[in-house]
Each structure stands twice: as structure tokens, then as C-alpha cells.
Amino acid sequence: MWKGRDVITMREFTRKDMEEVLALSEKMEKISRGRGYDPILKGKILATLFFEPSTRTMFSFQTAMLRLGGTVIGTAEPKSTSAAKGETLWDMIKLVHECSDAIVMRHPNEGSARRAAESSDVPFINAGDGSNQHPTQALLDLYTIKQQKKKIDGLNVLLLGDLKYGRTVHSLAYALSQFEDVTITLHSPAQLRFPAWMYAELKESVKIREIPSMDLSQADVVYATRIQKERFADPTEYAQSAYVLDAEKIGTMKEDAIIMHPLPRVDEIATEVDADKRAKYFRQEANGIAVRMALLSLVMTGR
Amino acid sequence: MTTDKKEREGEMRVKKIENGVVIDHVNAGKAPAILKLLGIDSTFPGTVSIIMNIPSAKFGLKDIIKIEGKVMAEAEINKIALVSPHATVNIVKDYHVVKKHAVKLPEKLEGIIRCPNAICISNREGTPRLRVEQQSPLKVRCEYCERVFTEEQLA
Incomplete structure (x- = not known):
């Protein structure tokens, strides 16, 4: 069951899960290079939260969403926003999930991905939690x-x-x-x-x-x-x-x-x-x- | 002198407490670790007695901790199993043992111990949640940062 699934750690991926992702990735390759267009995520919003510097992963997620017809919201510096005012990650995600259909986050604390996913009602994807995982x-x-x-x-x-x-x-x-x-x-x-x-x-x-x-x-x-x-x-x-x-x-x-x-x-x-x-x-x-x-x-x- | 007699003598080395807890059958040498686990230090108002390395018929050697004025809930009692799985906790009222508990490690440790990983999110917000994956030798995994800890790392 993929719809609504959180992607937190490779420890939770079976071989079958991985093979399904790889098979679909192959189908996406042409569009990923700007050849063709398949707006299957039209009307969907992806929120990106990068609490640590990232160019590669953030651009890659943003491009992926846009190539499928979706929209991206996010702040390049979440640290300078509510987190700096002492808001917990839990509370911040409660706001972000109301504004989006999926969340991607990188955060310096290990286990932050699990914590954020537990707070979110929309699918959550871990883009790196400390030294732990980057699925x-x-x-x-x-x-x-x-x-x-x-x-x-x-x-x-x-x-x-x-x-x-x-x-x-x-x-x-x-x-x-x-x-x-x-x-x-x-x-x-x-x-x-x-x-x-x-x-x-x-x-x-x-x-x-x-x-x-x-x-x-x-x-x-x-x-x-x-x-x-x-x-x-x-x-x-x-x-x-x-x-x-x-x-x-x-x-x-x-x-x-x-x-x-x-x-x-x-x-x-x-x-x-x-x-x-x-x-x-x-x-x-x-x-x-x-x-x-x-x-x-x-x-x-x-x- | 028989081991039984030595054991009784060891236990009597510190006088009976009026109200509080006596933690018995503590693995030899683990008494300080248990005090740390229970958060008992010099700021604790009651008298705390530790007797270490008493001959024990069952375990060879054991430690005993007597804590005057201490009240323990079940979750706190079971926390002791992390460092001393065979310990017993005697609740004392008016110099009499009114209840005896054998410690038992629950499968899920929610809000009972902190994750030893300093940068785990559970040390910044929320309630720490760890799972006992193996009793002996002890293996406990943090459900947030995923790390696995041994008894030495937890105590």
C-alpha cells in the first residue's frame, strides 16, 4: 500500500518495495529529462523543509514535483522562521500538513523524521535526519x-x-x-x-x-x-x-x-x-x- | 559461617527503614547505576543506604539499596530491570514490608528512560520511546533515532 505511506528509513523497505520504486523510476526517466509531460500530480502541493543546507536533494525534489505537474512550497531557511521562535517540530508540522499533500524534510536531529511523520496526516519523506538515514x-x-x-x-x-x-x-x-x-x-x-x-x-x-x-x-x-x-x-x-x-x-x-x-x-x-x-x-x-x-x-x- | 547467615548479616548491616523501599537482589556492583537511573543524588531528601557485595545464596554476590521516604510507581520499579533484571523491590510501611515486586522489563519503554543518543529528537521534544528487542544480553532500540543500545550504554 503506497498511498499515504511515509518514507522514513530503509530499515522498513522490503525488496519488493524497492523493486516497485525502481520499476516506476525507469518509466519516469524520460519525463525527468524534460522529454514529455505527465501531470499526474496536478493540483498537489509538496512542502519542502530543509533545516540543513541542501542544493542537490532540494532541487531534485522540486524538479520532480514540477515535472509531474505539482506545485512546491517551502522556505529555504526554516530555522529563521518558527523554529527560531522555539516552536517544536511537532507543532510546525501540524501547520505544514494543512498546507500540503506531502512533506519532504531534512533535519539535523536523528529521529526527527519519525517525529515529523507522526505529527503529519499527509505522507512524509525523509531527506536526511542527522547521521541516521537518507532513504x-x-x-x-x-x-x-x-x-x-x-x-x-x-x-x-x-x-x-x-x-x-x-x-x-x-x-x-x-x-x-x-x-x-x-x-x-x-x-x-x-x-x-x-x-x-x-x-x-x-x-x-x-x-x-x-x-x-x-x-x-x-x-x-x-x-x-x-x-x-x-x-x-x-x-x-x-x-x-x-x-x-x-x-x-x-x-x-x-x-x-x-x-x-x-x-x-x-x-x-x-x-x-x-x-x-x-x-x-x-x-x-x-x-x-x-x-x-x-x-x-x-x-x-x-x- | 553459612552463606545464608552471611547474607542475613549483610542485610542487617544497615538498620531497618521506617517508610520507603528496599531494593534487594541487585546485581553486585550495580547499586550506583540504579540510583543514577532513579535520579537519586545528593538533593534527595531521605536517607539512602547502599550495601554492596553481600554474599548471596542465589547470585553469589548482591547489592541492596534502602531508600527512606521513597515512593515508587510500577513504571519506575520496572526501570530497574534495565540494569538488574532479578532485583526485587520491597515497599516498607511502619517498618514492615507491605508489598514485594519482582522487576519486569516492559517491551515498550515510553517516557521511562531517555535515549542515550544526545542528538536524538526525543531529547529535544516529545516523549522518548524505546523498545526492548532482546532481554539477555539486553538490546534496546530507540524508536526515533533507530539506534540500538546495550545495558552499559543505558546505565
Whole structure:
């Protein structure tokens, strides 16, 4: 049952759910690129609330809604409005759901998505809650993997970078755990290791392992993430933890492997890699519109 | 001296209380954690006695806490199970035990404990809601931030 459903965490997605989103995303792809028009969300209003900076995700949701004939309302700075006056998220959502047919929100507090969804009578979509989850990113990541590798089952996916605070890798790992014979390989600086409780939970349903060095040779998908400087108290530790995928490093990758990144990148991927046929991060980013169109359509109309 | 006798002697080390609660069969060494869990500190008006590492026939060693003037509701009693699942709580009135409770961890901990994750939304607004996913070893999940916590992280 999609109509009215909240999208809070990949922990609540079955393989069938994911496959339904991916199938509809494929149908949406043409329209997402501005070819054709299908106003199935005409008359519907999407409210976007981004309590943390976002260009990519916010634009992607806005475009998705507009491409399907809907309207978007939102404030770029919800912090400067009622939240700054001390209003609770709960109360703020009570206003927003009266003004919209669906809500998309990014918020720095973990669990804020569940809290907001409980307050809302209209479908709620989590666009990132602290370091916890970013389910729509995981769905567009899966879509990209399926599109590029023609399958998800049986793949070895290497997650690199900030695996502790990176919500995109958390959501992606849960999504991948629903597929057959997938191997999730982790490599990160010691301070930014994948959360132990997630590791223990995922181990029940998927092959997951940490590797001590950045060995790219076994991976079918290399998923790089940004290491944020502000995570380190000591700048020398940051310098030691930073990594760069350059032409030399990716030389060790399989010929048919792909490189992904949730973007924005800083220095993790050298620009020389952009020209490599295995670099798929810009395609991945573009796929976000079709996937979000599919999700918006599903939660607002059920199809 | 037999263990039973040592146990009785240990229990008598602090005199009987008039009104309040005696928390018995506390896992050895866990008495301070229970006081913390119950929010009892130097501002508590009544006398609080802790006896630690008393020989126990059932558990080898145990702790006992006697709290003068403390009234406990069932939810607060059951909270003790988070750090000491075999504890018993004796309600004392006029020097007599009028009721004995075995602590029992409820499946849902709504408004009973805070989520240990400092940036969880439940620490900013609303009522914290955690779910016991496994009793032993203890695994509790916050229904908001989704994190799973162990006994050490909760105490």
C-alpha cells in the first residue's frame, strides 16, 4: 500500500518495495529529462523543509514535483522562521500538513523524521535526519547500480570514507542487505568506522566485512563519500584520513566496475577521474529526479 | 559461617527503614547505576543506604539499596530491570514490608528512560520511546533515532 505511506528509513523497505520504486523510476526517466509531460500530480502541493543546507536533494525534489505537474512550497531557511521562535517540530508540522499533500524534510536531529511523520496526516519523506538515514538517496543509488550493472544481486559494493556519520551509506547498506548474495565491504579511517550496532544488525542478513586497506580490485561498485574536516579535532588527523581516488588508484579497479559518490565531493575523487567510463556519479545525481518522481507519485496517488 | 547467615548479616548491616523501599537482589556492583537511573543524588531528601557485595545464596554476590521516604510507581520499579533484571523491590510501611515486586522489563519503554543518543529528537521534544528487542544480553532500540543500545550504554 503506497498511498499515504511515509518514507522514513530503509530499515522498513522490503525488496519488493524497492523493486516497485525502481520499476516506476525507469518509466519516469524520460519525463525527468524534460522529454514529455505527465501531470499526474496536478493540483498537489509538496512542502519542502530543509533545516540543513541542501542544493542537490532540494532541487531534485522540486524538479520532480514540477515535472509531474505539482506545485512546491517551502522556505529555504526554516530555522529563521518558527523554529527560531522555539516552536517544536511537532507543532510546525501540524501547520505544514494543512498546507500540503506531502512533506519532504531534512533535519539535523536523528529521529526527527519519525517525529515529523507522526505529527503529519499527509505522507512524509525523509531527506536526511542527522547521521541516521537518507532513504531517497539509497533508492537512487540502487537505481543507478541496477541501471549500470543490470543487476544488484551478487555484487560486491565497497563503501569508502565517512562510514560513521554518513547517512547515505547507512541507508544504502540496509537497502543492499535485502538483495541476494551481496557483499558489503567497508573501509574508513579508524575514527569514522561504520556504527557497531548497524554492523551487528546487518551481519544477520548480508555478508559485510571491513578491510584494513583501500583495495579497490574486488569491488563491482566503489561508493566514495566525503570526509568532513569538522569531524576531526586535530587537523593533522584529518590530513592522514583523507583519501583521493585518482587515475592511478582506479587503475586497480575491475574494468566493468563503477564509481559512485552521493556528492558534493571535495577532494575524494580527482577531476581527472570524471572522464573515465566507470565514473557514474553525475549520472547517479541526475537519476535522483526520476526516483523522486516515482516516490512522490507513489505516496500521493498510490501508483 | 553459612552463606545464608552471611547474607542475613549483610542485610542487617544497615538498620531497618521506617517508610520507603528496599531494593534487594541487585546485581553486585550495580547499586550506583540504579540510583543514577532513579535520579537519586545528593538533593534527595531521605536517607539512602547502599550495601554492596553481600554474599548471596542465589547470585553469589548482591547489592541492596534502602531508600527512606521513597515512593515508587510500577513504571519506575520496572526501570530497574534495565540494569538488574532479578532485583526485587520491597515497599516498607511502619517498618514492615507491605508489598514485594519482582522487576519486569516492559517491551515498550515510553517516557521511562531517555535515549542515550544526545542528538536524538526525543531529547529535544516529545516523549522518548524505546523498545526492548532482546532481554539477555539486553538490546534496546530507540524508536526515533533507530539506534540500538546495550545495558552499559543505558546505565
